[in-house]
Amino acid sequence: MSGIGLHSMLESWQLWVICLATAVGVIVLGLLAVQRRNKQFLYLRLLLLWLALSSLALLALQPTYTVRTSPQHALMLTDNYDHRVVDSLLESRAYPIFALGSQQKDAVFVPDISSLTREYPEVDTLTIIGDGLPVADEEHVQDMHFNLLLNPLPEGIIALTHTQYLNVRDSLAVTGQYMHRQQGSVSLYLKGPTGIVDSIQLGAQGISRFKLAGVVDLPGKYIFELKVIGAQEIMNERLPVVVEAQEPLDVLLLGSSPGFETNYLKAWLARDQHRVSVRNKISKGIFKYEYLNQEAYTLQRINEKVLARLDLVIADQQALEELTAAEQNFLRSAIENGLGLLMLIDEVPGQLPAYLLPSNINLSKDGQASFALEVGKQVVNIGKWPYTIDDDPFLLTILEAPRGKVVAGKVTGKGMVGISVIEQTYPLLLQGMDAVYTRIWLSIVEQLVRKDLAPRxxxxxxxxxxxxxxxxxxxxxxxxxxxxxxxxxxxxxxxxxxxxxxxxxxxxxxxxxxxxxxxxxxxxxxxxxxxxxxxxLGSGDRIGVKRNQKIQKNNLLQQKLRVRKYKIRQKQQTHQKPIQLWWIFCIFIISVGGLWLENKIPH
Amino acid sequence: MEKLKEHDILGQIYRRWWIYLWVENILMALALTILVASMLQFIFQYDSTFGFAIASICFALLLCLTILGSKIFRFNRQYVASYLNANYPEMEESTELLSDKHQATSILVTLQKDRVSAKLKAIYPGIKIPHHLPQIILFLLVITLHSFLIGRVDMSHLQQENGQEIRAVAFDAKETAYRTPTLDTVSVGITPPGYTRLEITKTENLDISAIVGSLVSWHFQFSDSIVTSFLSFGYEDTIFLQSKGSNTYFGSKKVRFPGFYTIGYVDIHGKSHTSKYFVLEILEDEKPKVEIIGREQYTVMMYDLDAVLDVRVEVQDDFGITASYLVATVAKGSGESVKFREEKFVFPVPDYHPTVQKHVKRFNLQQLGMAPGDELYFYLEAFDNRHPERQRNRTEMYFLALEDTAYQTLSVSAGLGVDKVPEYFRSQRQIIIDTERLIRERKDLPAKKFHERSNNLGADQKILRLRYGQFLGEEFESDMAHGGKENGKGAPEGGDAEEDHHPDDGHDHSNDAMDATVGRIGDVGPELEAYTHQHNISEEATFFDEALKAKLKAALAQMWEAELKLRLHQPEDALPFEYKALKLIKEIQQQSRVYVDKVGFEPPPLKPLETRFTGDLDEITSKSETKFVPPVDPYPNIQSAIVLLEALKLAQRPLRVHERELLARAGKELADGVAIRPSIGLQSLNVLKIFIEQEGLPQNRRQGIEAILDGFFKIMPTKRPRPEKLSTERTALSELFIMEAGGIK
Structure with missing residues (x-):
């Protein structure tokens, strides 16, 4: 102990006040004591008086004393440390041991590195044992020497990703890595609300990649589970999944004449609760309007208000050609803003509607009256006009025949324009081939329909x-x-x-x-x-993943700090340590007690 | 010695007073402690241990306070002396002189001291030390009584309002506690239908598997009295059990349909109890399995006089066979004149109705009257012993054809690719054409060939003649094929015609009722003469009137002549007769036509000149239709319940009212599906029932929810693909980029 200081954060004028008050008190009370008739124990009284007032002042001033220190090399125990490593280090010499963030036997608890440097500034070299430092503490070790004796990667799932947001019929993809150290194989089961939907067995030692998939048909929020089972259940990871319900589509069918194709298509769409509008031309200026699953609205003129509510327009070529110039402009503008359009060509397509030309989809005659389509194990011949769609690097193929594309689309602004050379599809329904019909129109509609923006x-x-x-x-x-x-x-x-x-x-x-x-x-x-x-997630989730991430980050930190160029400044040799206030308080109590007792002693 | 004594008296007074003061302080502290502690206990109602600790602390504090507040620290001998001086004038204000500290300094002091000490001795017994012990003791008693009374106050209602534990006060109950009756013993008896010849089974398993039509009986023994007991089958049928006394109940039901059931009962307090769901599985009585072994479905054989056909059959049934037989049908003839004759060959079946039978039936084709060109159709049919209605099963039809070697088939003509010309009815015109061709080709044909063709034409003419002759009751073609008794004069004798008809020939006329009254074909009774046609007697043939019949006879005569000439290899001479026959047949066709008035819709007359190509669309206007397609969404409540249960997996709380109602509705939908397929979803239905009753299954909650979800998903049909918007990563920023970049050209 080579010096006394003050730890208190008082202003200087406050300091003077305290000292002055103490001095005045000592003087006044001392004079009173001296003037007391009974002079017995006078010096003792004065001493006790001085001690009481001084200790009172010191309680406010919080004195410290200087301590000389020497640099220390300490061990820092982090999560999941191996005690055998610690024991082996302690065999060579005695280290001070600190435990980061948790209470450990025979180790001093420190909540974080910054408190360690503050409370124990003599520590300038740290050997970190365990999983390593949390991310928040990494910056605080920049000025220290440290060694990392990190744990190996833990047994279990060390990396895991999955699709969290799905539409109905989308497949949930779960990918990850598994560290396998034990003997024997382990099985991974993906379990959903319907039960186990997928599984995989891993036998190789070391890190194995895995991929699992599942499907949920109903909208809602689900918690899938990834169970790892070896000789017994090893772990269970939760995979939250949101299956989003989709709004019905708004589809407009424009026909130059009533037809079976339109009739069956509208019924197919309407049965799934999509909102379908149909405008079929009966004669010049005379139309038949149909509204399914929605209230009627004005469809006499195709304007921007009408098109803004639509997701897809399906029209035959003649119907598109017969639109007025204004309607054509509106349609083009709507496509630029995201609307989808499918044009069904006529028997003799001739020239595509001029206002759609910028989409630049061309046809070639191939003379084939049908094309074969594979649906599952079934191959179906479907009639088409004797044309195919020319190849184009920017063309999106929707349906392809052996000799060329039969349905294709092209991005136009934010929307898509598609063209179909299929003659008729409704006979498939009459023949009972619902699956084929669905396959065709599902592909077409989903590719061309207006795209929603990603969630905000x-x-x-x-x-x-x-x-x-x-x-x-x-x-x-x-x-x-x-x-x-x-x-x-x-x-x-x-x-x-x-x-x-x-x-x-x-x-x-x-x-x-x-x-x-x-x-x-x-x-x-x-x-x-x-x-x-x-x-x-809860604290019990992704334990292996978190450990793996921490260990990897600490390894990266070590590599990064190995190449640091600056020199770590020398640790200070002395520091101020506060005097425990308890002692001062005890002195105060004893002195006051003594004064009181002295008064009580009969003289 | 006397000094010591006086000093001792003073000391005694001092010590006694000191003790009184301490006792006062202690008793006062105790009283205050009791008061404070009882008030605290009254307010906070803590337990006795804690209360004792509080009381101890209070006592210590209060003791310190009373001591500090009292004069105990100022109390000394001087105080005692002052008191005596003030209250006992006898002491003449000189009590201090008796203090041991006061040393006598003069004779006067000594004298006074002696005087005072004597007086002190005199008054000592009567000295009263001032104290307040009685008051303090009284105060203590009052406080103690007060605290006791406070402790007796019932604070239970306050505790209830504060939500703290209610202290129940036990008292003797006059009645014994009521125990909920339970089902102690269960016995299920299954009596299969008698015809199955299965034994009655008894079991304690309430999941029942029984043959359809079995009588299932339940015997229940309850632990206590109940009011009523019943069995609920699905949501449709409930049977009440009959009481047999001693808490025993009995019920029975003939089971026909699969499903599930529950056991319910009402106790004497009117509370209803229901068990979990039990499976009722029905095993159907299968139809008998019939099989013809080792034989193709269609077989062709060469005709042989000793031809036989062995047919091996096997019949199996789960409970018993009552009858099995082979039904064979012989088809003779071809074309339009095919005759069928059916025979049944019954296999013997023992009275004990075996479950397996094997037989071999040998068909002797000669005995069946089969000839080349004929066919035999047969199938096996069997009946089981199901009661009340037997079940029947039969095999496919098996065919056996006897090849007719005499039948000439057209060979494949080179270049034509035609393998067979179907036999057809050659018309008179065709005969004329062939005759003319024959005449033309006569020069190029060898004589033998010419004669053969001429003969064939004659045969064709004969066949044609016979066909036309049917209308006049002449013999059928079959008589020609079998060398029938052709007398060349037209109609055969009546007996021949009769031989062609017999009851089993499959002819339309072989009708039992008809036979009863008619007997043989053509032999009608007088009552039916007016309604039947007599095509086997020319004179009675009633297709045509007399004039036409005469003409037809004339045509037939011409055909006779033509046939004669053709058989004599004189086609030139046959030709005129053929032409005449043709002309007559045409006349007959014209005359035999009957014209009737047209009936039905009479459309309004068209006015094509007025409306055609005018393009008038005034009456045609645009039309608008609105239609809402009802959603085909099975099990909507189950879908909502699935979402709810997924949320409840994480929530640790009881069910809310609307959640319970939703799960109940979903359970109803699940039950409808389970009734059809009990093996799927019954376990889930049970768990759901418990889940709702126990407000969310506090124990095994997660496993229960998973079990319920399993049943829900199994019952729901797979959703069909529906076009939807695909997910996209497009953001406003990416769209802006696309727009600025001008899209993709």
């Missing part, structure tokens, strides 16, 4: 939501300053704010801190329809 709210695929962990979210806003709302499983909602990107004004980013595990939802304030559900 987005969570990066690499982010794994955990309770009390930050989660990065992004949002594409259109006009306003968006305000985010996080809804928790309990029903409570929390407002959070976003930061606008400097270069892309419509792109906003923010960070949320979910508190509990379970299904959450984020949406824009005032706009519930853009909500994004997501699942926050």
């Amino acid at each position: 709210w987005k969570i990066p695929h690499s982010e794994l939501p955990f309770p009390d962990q930050p989660l990065q979210v992004s949002h594409y806003a259109v006009n306003d300053t968006p305000l985010g709302i996080l809804q928790e499983p309990s029903g409570d909602s929390t407002l959070f704010y976003l930061i606008q990107d400097s270069f892309i004004p419509s792109y906003w980013q923010g960070k949320i801190w979910p508190r509990d595990s379970g299904w959450h939802q984020i949406y824009s304030s005032g706009m519930r329809n853009d909500s994004l559900p997501f699942f926050v």
